Amino acid sequence: TGFSEEEWEQYKQLGLLHLLAISGLHISLMVACIERLSWRSGITREKTRGLLVLFVVLYGFVIGWNISGTRAIGMVLLGVLSKPFIKKRGSTQMDCLLWMAIASILVWPGILLNVAFQLSYGLTAIIIFLSKWQRAVLPRIRANIWVPIGMSLIALPLLCQYFFYWNILSILLTALFSMLFEMLLFPLLTTYLFAVLLSFAHLIEVLTTVGEVILSGVSKVLTFCQQLSFTKFTLGIWDKWEVALYLTILITIGILFERRRMTMKKGVLGGLAILALLIEVPYHWGTELVMVDVGQGDSILLLAPGWNQATLIDTGGLSDFKKKEAWRHRKKKDQGITTVVPALQAEGLAELSQVMLSHGDEDHVGNLKAIAKHLTIRQLIIGKGMETIPLMQEMKKKYPKIQWRLVLAGDEWKWNETTWKVLWPKDLSHAENEDSILALVTVMKQTILLTGDASEKVEEAVVHSHPNLQFSILKAGHHGSRTSSGEALLKLVQPRLAFISCGKHNHYGHPSPETLARLKATGAIIFRTDQDGQIRLRFTREKLEVTTRLTKRKKELKQ
Template identity: 30%
Template sequence: MLIASSLLYSFLLKKMILLLIAMYLILHICYKKQVTLLLLSLFVAFLFFLRVGIKPATLPPTEQELTIIVRIYPDTIQVKESFVTMEGKAAQGEVFLQYPLKNAQESNHWQSRKDQNVTIRATGVFKQADPARNLHGFDRQWYEWTENKVGTFRIATILQTKPNSRWHFGRAMRARAIDWVETEYSPKIATYIKALLLGYRDNQFREIREVYNSSGILHLFSISGMHMSLFLGWCLTLFRYSRLTFEEFSIPFLVVTLLLVFLFGQGISILRATLMYLVNILCKERQWHFSALDRFSFVICLLLLIEPKSFVQTSGVLSILLSFIILMSSDNRKNPFISSMEISLLASPILMFYFYEIPLLAGILTALITPLFSFMLLPGLLFSSLWHVLGLPSSLIDSWMTSFLKLLETIIQFSHSFLVTTGKPALWFGIVIFLVGLACATATLKHRILFFVSMMIFILLPSFPLKTAVSFVDVGQGDSIVFQSFGNQKVYVVDTGGKVNFYANDSDKVTKNAEYTLIPFLKGEGIRQIDGLFLTHGDFDHMGDIEEILREFSVETLYVAEGMLHHQNMVNLDSELFKQTAVVELRQGDRVGVHPTFEVLSPFEKGTGENKDSLVLATVIKEVRFLLMGDLEEEGERRLINEYPNLHTDILKLGHHGSRTSSSEGFLQHVQPKHGIISCGVNNQFKHPHVEVLEHLERQEIKVLRTDEQGMIRYEWSLFSSHPQIITAIQSTE
């Protein structure tokens, strides 16, 4: 299996190292003269290549109006504020779909998924998929490729609709089940049933995810496939009570299994759990004596034939590796509590690589809560569903289930204090630690202590990067700059960004985006505490995500311009979040911070937190001067020129995202920057940066770096370097 999968992924990922690994394994088998094993490995590899095809897929043109015919997958429909998302199958291949909703009536229409088992003809454009725009950020291109999608099609107009054939019953059945659950249950119970039983995770699931993230048992919802094994076990027990022989009930049992796979979402974890269960039953009934590892390998081969990209999908990696850890750690003589602790420790490198955190209580909570899920919650949800189907009075049962779920969430929430941000480790280091851990799982106490020490080093290293850095984070149409001293001894953040959307419904105007931009970057860098958080002024695109930052990180001091606390956006903040944070007002002449120290150049007097009152900060890192202008406009620039006749800088963060109201040619001539940083959103509605500003920069021969074109812009110094390396997320230059 290793040879076949290495050959497969050397082709898919274009990685020579995987091909070399496959060649080494082939030579090793040849040396051992294991001809049968070699032929079997090559045959499986041949099947893999037949499955994926040698010819690369042709992607459709982007940002060009097209008319396509697409069969909608009704069980993937999600209505989100002013648009609906779904998946479907077109002639070009499988696609993600987005459709803007025009009114509430149309929103209600799409909420009924059972009525959307249709094929549509629509006009629209395929969106250009971005790579990761920030370090440790979401990579849309990679995501679409791993999910076997040829792109995201933004529908402009639906021209024609016709029902799908009856052969497409699987997804229609699941769509009906989702609609029924949402109709019959309260939102909380419905969210659990959809997530645990149907594998459907929508906006409401985010609330549950936030509760369970810190516990380390989120895999119970998304990657374990545990419920599939339980349901198949119950079905098998019923068939055995029918007194039919295995040969007689095997076909009906397979039909039921297939229906359950469709009903539960056809995800990788469901497929893996189903195949594993069927292989184990078949071996038991036929008395085939294969080892657990042989059966697991056979299941992985089948899984790769069904979904060749299982090992590059996050859910696939987590599901397969965690089940492998459980398999290798299984020992009937072990205490279940000790076994859970070992499994959680072995899983730590995987969780660190994907989520940049490890939950310290994962082992304890897994040991305590897994039985509750297996023997109380899942059966309880199933019993409640049957009760509703039979039309019996269910208010008492629903009330009990709601109380139980709230109690469970309350118990789990305290684990948030034991969630440790570790940063993202190097892939090769994570693989080494993972393999060492597996080798030590059944070893002597001495080797286990060695593994534990290695794991602690592995956990601590990403939190102390051997570099100094200044990062202009791509937060879309907004600002956020992160200063990291050597080893993250001091971390300062200037502005948080904050996405503003304009919808017809006022309640939908503001959505948070820090969880996709700033927060993953900070956690990926191993940052647990922010020593100083500066808010330059009260505009939402500069401070809109402060509440998200305060919830996720310990912030020692919040710095604002004098008078800004009275700005309406500041008044609206949750005061409870500031209890552990000192709030300091700044004005011209103040100096704050250590490594680096920030000098406040503006405001000159108490203001109200508007653009003209922006904090203007100057600092020096390894003899490189930085000047951050907030949204200060031309009038403020003229005053800076008068107050600071010798003000010069190397790196200028332009005011107001490159608007013509800032960055006058006279100011640029005065400060003489070498680089001009413009932080703005792609195709933003304000048309930033304005042409006049770009012309000013060109005439002054100032190198322009823009987050809308290059993503994150990062200045990085290694331990002994005095000149920074300039790194951009989308393209790199020295």
């Protein structure tokens, strides 16, 4: 894309990534400019069409035929080539967009699932619609102000589907960027291209300097805006009824404008309705447990009713299983940034009430710093003694406002409508597997046993000290390892559900056939992240409902 990761994240946080999805729009401006210059120079329409076709095809090779550019070039080609065969003015922009979408799908059916395709074609359709509507309904308002604002509002649910939050500055910045490009950058770019073609070295140098100054100024403005955290609202993925209601409100407002019936009172009511809906979108109405698919690691999210009412049990993280020579090392993407943080933001979360870390292994705590950077953590829960490890010391220094709960066996507390009881460790934790926090979490009528990476030896000790132990849902220990979820535990308690978090084709061969056989013998229904992907468990007063993302499994159990 030509953007560094920092620039990409900057555009994302400011809600401006949709500008990149429609970046091919400048091609239509360049084509219009070439058309005018050709006609004024006395070049015939037929030769002008040939020149335009040659230009956009060559430009396609320059930009690498990305999805947005290909769409724009295809629309230009269809519009230009259809004029001799279609009366009046040739194909409309919407016709060209539709034919390009059909052609793209026929060439590559999988493009329908591509985010860039959906944003590029979807947002372009919105712009075409708004441009026509604006000319008919709001002719006194400049299109380069109204259209970006309207696009930002209409596309909000679509943008939240992929980026999960909305920066209120995106409306203003989108309008400003559009005006900046149309009034300054586009003329500058056009002049630069002609200077290159005519070999005006001095002019090229001047234009390059001017362009660098403008882009540097834009970068400084974006950096300043990025630091304004109060303008960013995490909304998460919208429910279908929320999208339908939101669009209904916008359409109603549009109809009132079109029929000249919009009044101040109706405008205020419409604005309040949109505001109320935006406040409702991130609200959780029920209690859910989500097994985040972090590969060979653990990360479990417990959601309670309300805004930002969530507990994260372990963060996941990537481990290097084999040492490699320096030249074979490849820079890995931070799993916290690519997987866990988006999973949390998709739920509409901007903060976490609790983060409990079972022990100190990288695949359980490795994403903690990334999460703390993007979400507010209210409280960290760890085994007493684990606060001495370097990661915890770093967290204390960097995030002094985080509260700490150091737990040992016997500790109990309540959070929202859930009850937590620690069964292990008994002694000071050294953050090892055998020091994993074993905890019972009671949600309504169900009790969940969280096990971290505890072995059979720890399980036997817990069974010995808690002979009346009861739970209905088991998070299998150590990713389904042969040395966890042992006979002693499963003879005492036969869980209804068993969840295993492990990576596909992982280095250790988890889950082991022996563990799977033991779990099946208890009658437990088994769910695995390596096969099922993300697993979601919904609690209601009457039933439990388990759904999976990859395999689309659905299981309902009575409470």
